[in-house]
Structures are given as structure tokens and as C-alpha cells.
Amino acid sequence: MAFRAGLITFIRYWLPEPADGIKLMMITYVKLPWLDVSQAFVCFRSSRRLPENGIRTADQVIIDHTPSTVAMTDNGLSVLKLIKARSWHEYVKTLWAHSRLFKEVQGNRLLTRLGVHVAAIHEVGIGLLPGSRYRYLGYYIMEDLASVGAQEVFEMFLSGGLTPEERIHWLDLILDDLRTMRDAGVVFSDCHLNNVFAHPLKQHVIWIDTGVTRYFCPRSRKFARKFNYSIRRLADYHDQHLMLTLEEKRRILALLLPE
Numbered sequence: 001m002a003f004r005a006g007l008i009t010f011i012r013y014w015l016p017e018p019a020d021g022i023k024l025m026m027i028t029y030v031k032l033p034w035l036d037v038s039q040a041f042v043c044f045r046s047s048r049r050l051p052e053n054g055i056r057t058a059d060q061v062i063i064d065h066t067p068s069t070v071a072m073t074d075n076g077l078s079v080l081k082l083i084k085a086r087s088w089h090e091y092v093k094t095l096w097a098h099s100r101l102f103k104e105v106q107g108n109r110l111l112t113r114l115g116v117h118v119a120a121i122h123e124v125g126i127g128l129l130p131g132s133r134y135r136y137l138g139y140y141i142m143e144d145l146a147s148v149g150a151q152e153v154f155e156m157f158l159s160g161g162l163t164p165e166e167r168i169h170w171l172d173l174i175l176d177d178l179r180t181m182r183d184a185g186v187v188f189s190d191c192h193l194n195n196v197f198a199h200p201l202k203q204h205v206i207w208i209d210t211g212v213t214r215y216f217c218p219r220s221r222k223f224a225r226k227f228n229y230s231i232r233r234l235a236d237y238h239d240q241h242l243m244l245t246l247e248e249k250r251r252i253l254a255l256l257l258p259e
């Protein structure tokens with residue numbers, strides 16, 4: 001009984017808000033033959049859009065690098081993000097829901113509650129068996145932002161197709177969200193322009209890669225230090241490939257808290 005109650009609390013707590021009112025637990029297999037991946041996961045589904053047979057495949061890789069593999073699912077409608085285990089410690093963290101997978105899924109929920117737009121998550125899979133063939137801590141499947149007409153802000157800025165005023169407009173939308181996070185004591189860990197999409201039709205921005213840390217005392221010096229670090233990092237992050245103007249940097253740095 002206690003186990004069942006614990007499990008239900010676990011599911012309620014970790015799953016993203018269900019898109020169509022369901023929360024299903026099942027075993028899924030992610031198969032990516034071109035990367036020699038075949039791994040089982042305990043999965044929590046919150047959408048009926050995904051195949052009932054539990055097989056998850058992808059046919060077009062978006063990026064495969066040290067922290068993750070990101071690919072389009074084979075029906076071309078969603079994006080599959082697999083989080084790599086960088087050490088066995090990360091599997092241990094899974095046991096009390098502290099792994100990078102949980103941080104991103106939990107961050108996605110927290111930002112939604114704050115009114116910040118994020119990519120909707122349809123399913124979360126948790127890898128329970130560490131081993132050489134089981135290289136992923138887990139995965140999640142989310143809506144494909146490109147298919148709704150959104151574009152990575154970094155790519156949009158780099159393309160050179162925006163006027164200076166349009167750049168400032170998109171940057172200000174990003175800064176509005178960062179201000180909301182700041183006021184709620186939240187630091188977005190990997191804050192840069194590859195992790196935020198612009199949705200020109202809806203005129204808002206959408207965040208991905210949502211690892212966040214919440215500090216319960218937003219007025220503390222510790223929070224100010226961590227928040228300021230992420231803001232200074234954002235201002236300089238793209239210097240090698242995409243130089244932000246002095247005015248753009250000035251606006252970003254105006255978010256800094258007194259330390």
C-alpha cells in the first residue's frame with residue numbers, strides 16, 4: 001500500500017501537466033539502430049499522441065554530443081531528447097530524482113507555473129539499469145517547435161534577417177521572462193540563445209533545455225551571485241559567432257542584482 005501511494009505521489013510530482021488528462025505508466029524501448037541504441041525505460045506518458053506499442057524510434061538526428069542525443073521521432077511530430085549518463089553517480093541521483101533528467105522535467109513544470117512558455121513534454125522515460133549498453137539516464141519527448149513555426153533565437157539573429165529593432169524586440173521578450181524567473185528566485189542553468197525559440201506568429205519566446213535551480217530566498221546574496229553569473233555569461237556567450245551590440249549587452253546586464 002505504502003509503495004503504491006509513494007509511486008502515485010512520485011508520478012503526480014514529476015510528470016508534466018497532462019495535455020489531454022491522462023497519466024499512464026508503461027515500459028518503453030528506445031531504438032536508434034544507427035547509434036546502436038536499444039534501451040528500456042520506465043515511462044510516464046501524458047499524451048495519447050505517441051504509439052501504444054511502447055517502441056520509440058527516431059530517424060533524423062538534430063544533435064548527438066556529450067550531454068545528450070536529440071532527434072526527431074519517426075512520425076516527424078515530436079522531438080526526442082535522451083540524456084546521457086556522464087558517470088555512474090548520475091544513476092544514483094535518479095533514485096532520489098536529482099538527475100539532470102529530473103532537473104529539466106521539473107524545470108519545465110516550474111516555468112509553466114510561472115507563466116513562461118516552454119516546449120510541452122508528452123512523455124518521460126527513466127532508465128533504471130546502469131551499464132555499458134544502457135548509456136542514457138532517461139529521455140523525454142516534447143513538441144517540435146519548428147513544426148509550429150518557431151525558430152532558435154541564435155539562428156534567427158545569425159541569419160542577419162532581422163532589423164536592429166526586431167532584435168531588440170525579441171531580446172526584450174527573453175529579458176521579460178528572465179525577470180520573471182529572477183523575481184521567483186529561479187536561475188536558468190544554461191541560459192543562452194540556442195535554448196530559446198522565437199514564435200513569430202504568437203509573438204512570444206519558448207524555452208527548451210529547462211534545467212533550473214530554485215532558491216527559496218530570492219533576496220539572498222547566494223541567489224544574487226548565481227543569478228548574476230548566468231546573466232553575465234549570457235551577455236558574452238555568443239561572442240565568437242554572434243556578437244551582440246553594446247545596447248543589447250547593456251539591456252541584458254540591466255537585469256543584474258546588487259550583490
Ligand SMILES: Nc1ncnc2c1ncn2[C@@H]1O[C@H](COP(=O)(O)OP(=O)(O)O)[C@@H](O)[C@H]1O
Nearest residue numbers: 062067068070079119143144145146194208209
Ligand atoms: N522541442 C524542440 N523543438 C525543436 N528543436 C529542438 C527542440 N528541443 C531541442 N531542439 C534542438 O536541439 C538542440 C539541442 O537541444 P537541447 O535540449 O538544448 O540539448 P542540450 O542539453 O544537449 O543542449 C537545440 O539547440 C535545438 O536546436
Ligand SMILES: [Mg+2]
Nearest residue numbers: 190194195209
Ligand atoms: Mg541546449
